[in-house]
Ligand SMILES: Nc1ncnc2c1ncn2[C@@H]1O[C@H](COP(=O)(O)OP(=O)(O)OP(=O)(O)O)[C@@H](O)[C@H]1O
């Protein structure tokens with residue numbers, strides 16, 4: 001019943017996304033692409049932070065690594081699918097290494113370690129001019145061609161991004177539904193108990209970072225191809241915080257949180273543009289209000305509504321959940 | 325036959341404090357061993373050293389004749405040693421069913437088969453039987469955090485049993501549990517011991533519970549074993565009475 005309704009809703013959403021570009025302006029299609037790219041990055045962070053409970057402020061660094069890797073490789077004549085795979089694998093491995101500090105430190109200490117990593121990547125991108133072009137960045141990144149079709153048109157490229165978006169969503173769903181997903185959640189809720197029940201928490205911590213980072217790398221690769229220009233400023237700590245905001249606003253630990261969060265963070269400035277100089281202020285205010293009224297994000301509100309319905313049916317049952 | 329657990333001269337020092345001081349004992353297959361002693365006598369610390377939760381300062385621990393030095397808690401669990409902690413340890417945001425499945429899943433298949441196999445690792449039926457065994461059926465799909473304290477204690481114990489361990493170390497399973505629930509817990513432990521041949525070491529302050537459950541008792545005071553034997557003998561041991569009264 002419920003699962004079936006969910007499935008139909010998802011199917012409908014996918015169908016809408018599939019036909020949408022034909023009725024939109026080029027710019028709107030670009031914005032949609034940007035939403036999907038950032039959704040992918042946020043999905044990865046949602047696995048690391050929302051499900052496995054490992055704080056990371058470095059998602060933009062992985063987007064940067066992925067973007068530069070794919071850009072430089074494709075411009076050197078390497079086929080783009082290979083470049084994308086290379087970016088994903090590279091970020092997976094670097095994410096694995098970044099996971100090691102998480103075995104020792106947690107919470108705000110871990111936030112600082114990952115923050116420092118983001119700064120480090122930024123400096124490498126800016127200073128290693130021979131490779132990255134320094135502050136000038138990389139210009140003229142080619143769009144991929146699929147089965148001989150160029151995607152220089154916005155709509156063509158939209159479907160490439162859409163494909164990645166769908167496949168990566170499905171993969172993440174598969175991971176979270178498997179025993180791995182339960183182990184990630186156990187790691188977040190009570191690592192010591194999980195350890196005593198046979199969960200190799202060291203391995204799961206590293207994997208949470210590695211998989212989340214690989215998603216960041218792929219998102220970065222797509223972002224480079226979408227904008228066709230990258231520079232170190234596209235991957236600063238500010239961008240990491242933006243991805244974090246998407247996860248938190250949508251609802252960390254909810255599968256659909258990142259999609260909603262990214263939608264809001266990407267679209268809101270567009271909608272508020274008419275207010276001209278005030279839009280950033282309005283935007284900041286809205287985020288503050290949301291976070292105060294619902295710290296668990298937008299999908300947390302949905303949960304709260306469900307709970308109040310349940311309470312009406314059975315008032316005594318769920319005092320604990322109410323108290324949260 | 326090897327003892328299930330053999331602890332040889334284990335010590336644990338916190339700075340100058342000898343929390344566990346040269347403790348040696350064995351646990352035989354199928355027995356329910358009680359571990360008692362005043363507050364702060366080192367019982368929980370001893371458990372943590374045995375299970376790799378804390379590095380011991382000295383000594384040796386063998387499970388089924390195998391030296392387990394350097395093994396992590398998860399490795400020991402996979403070898404068939406289950407445990408509960410003194411403080412409640414459940415996964416509050418997961419349902420009772422998910423808590424129990426988690427407790428068994430790492431024992432099924434390999435890392436990769438768990439990624440590509442069934443979401444419940446084929447454990448739903450077994451988990452439901454375990455839930456029934458601990459009389460939590462009505463709470464199956466409730467979040468663990470919403471259960472009463474006593475129910476969470478039962479869930480905690482159920483998790484320790486889910487993987488079919490040969491040895492379970494229980495740290496104050498009866499603490500804070502009401503009388504009805506307590507009788508129920510004791511009956512469950514006895515059933516596990518008789519039906520499945522599980523071996524237990526139980527830390528407990530509730531004397532009546534320990535005396536009626538255990539076949540043998542070890543008494544710890546200031547990190548050292550001061551008495552060992554059948555419940556009746558230990559109860560009347562002057563040294564034990566002294567340790568409790570003076571403690
Ligand atoms: N991590 C630690 N660091 C320093 N001292 C510790 C630590 N853990 C325990 N201790 C000390 O070791 C001693 C033994 O503690 P332990 O928790 O093992 O006692 P216990 O027998 O389990 O007591 P209780 O019956 O109250 O649970 C105590 O004096 C305690 O203060």
Ligand SMILES: [Mg+2]
Pocket residue numbers: 367368369410495
């Ligand atoms: Mg204790």
